[in-house]
Amino acid sequence: MTVDVALIGVGVMGDAVLTSLVSVVGADRVQVTDGRPEHGKERAAAHGVRWGGSNAETAKGAGVVVLAVKPKDVSAVLADIGPVLAADTVLVSIAAGIPTAFLETRLDQPVPVVRVMPNTPATIGQGVSVMSPGSHATGEHLDQVAGLLAGTGTVLRVPESDQDVVTAISGSGPAYVFYLIDALAEAGVLGGLSRATALELATRTVAGAGAMAAASEEHPVLLREKVSSPAGTTVAGVRALDEHGVRAGLVAAVEAARTRSIELGRTLAD
Template sequence: MKVALLGSGVMGSAVLSSFVRADGVTHVAVTDARAGHAREVAERHRGGAPVEVSGGDDNVAAVSGADVVVLAVKPQHVPALLAQVADAVGPDAIVVSIAAGVTCAAIEQALPAGTAVVRVMPNTPATIGQGVAAVSAGATASGDHLDLVELLLAGTGLVVRVPEEQQSVVTAISGSGPAYVFHLIDALAEAGTAGGLPRALALRLAAATVAGSGAYAQTSGEHPALLREAVSSPAGTTLAALEVLDDRAVRAAYGAAVRAAARRADELAAPPGGRA
């Protein structure tokens, strides 16, 4: 199976790491407007797997004969890229987009009728295999198409299926979510530094606490409210801190932030002159 990866930025490189380990992949052709960069990315992923990885800037050549075509460029560059490669997309190829806010319908309109399109919202922790990717089927994408995309993305972390109309909320939670978590880590570290800890130690403590708590929440099977209660001794330090967070309406602020991000995602997905 040949995969064409059009775009080799942060997310393109992250999914490439998964592609070269996926069963059935024999060749990944990586392209970028910066041909030298694409070749460097390809070189880093050669070896360790029976997969040929090539790099360059010829999108049409990469797409020709590809079983899967992955759009990993910035959203504003997708229309021009599709116009360039549409005629080279094979009738049985799957086109996978990881470009935020670009709908399946918009991609389908630029491709030969009946082309299977799958939309994916990944996030940056995919770079270390601990990301989240939500996949949605376009009009003609089947369960088998989604199975294949999930197989290709398995090395990036958690992969879930959602209806495309839920992609804006997914973007607001897991797509933008790492920034909220980094914001929290930075705030905790700053507070630790203000309390007298060396800055480097405060940052290590904050990052490790967030990482460990997230892993614990994911593996324990308990509702996070119960996990929170287990840490909160009567009249203890944790309850004193949580009272401040409740007084400052931090929970409500997170809800408002997610709603704002989802609205913005909807705006980005809307075609000029109207909604999709």
């Protein structure tokens, strides 16, 4: 890849994206900026990339510009960079809930826009990022962005209309899993384990089962059946999960998060 890449906003998620950008195009082809110059310069030095100065100076001449600011700050950044974007600059936004149409209508030219929903395991290269093209973005643009994000973990594509449910599953999902780990650990403490042992057991079990489900070609139902002996302990535990509505609770959590994502998208786009 020969284009230069600009990253605007080196916060939690921007930093994860930056690690990937550097590994794909090399530090000498990346420049960054941030609302807090001291913090941004420190992160630029840590990754060995250039500090770009203002948003406009950073974006000018870049083949790809990645917006990694909070959704509320997107309009201000677009106002800064709109005048300097070339028509063939690919604009990538990881801002949750901001539709590609919102970005397109604030730019003077038909720039290819790609919306991406990453998640926090991207910070250790094990995230899942889900991309959707704007109206001027082609399959080639998506391929280019997928390549740039390869270091953050798995990269998938969906129509933009699916982004709210994606946000509710993979975007918010790590929080549900942390919630489950905490509950499992607390149950271990109730059973007499030390807090440290209970937390380690809960964390390693979730990590191991997740890795196994990801590596296996079998459906999770089959994996669960394999560890459920007739009249055994696991089937008794799973029955208690059903009796307490844990499956229904997860479905309700995703529904609530999806509804909230739709609401936030409307508010932000107004």
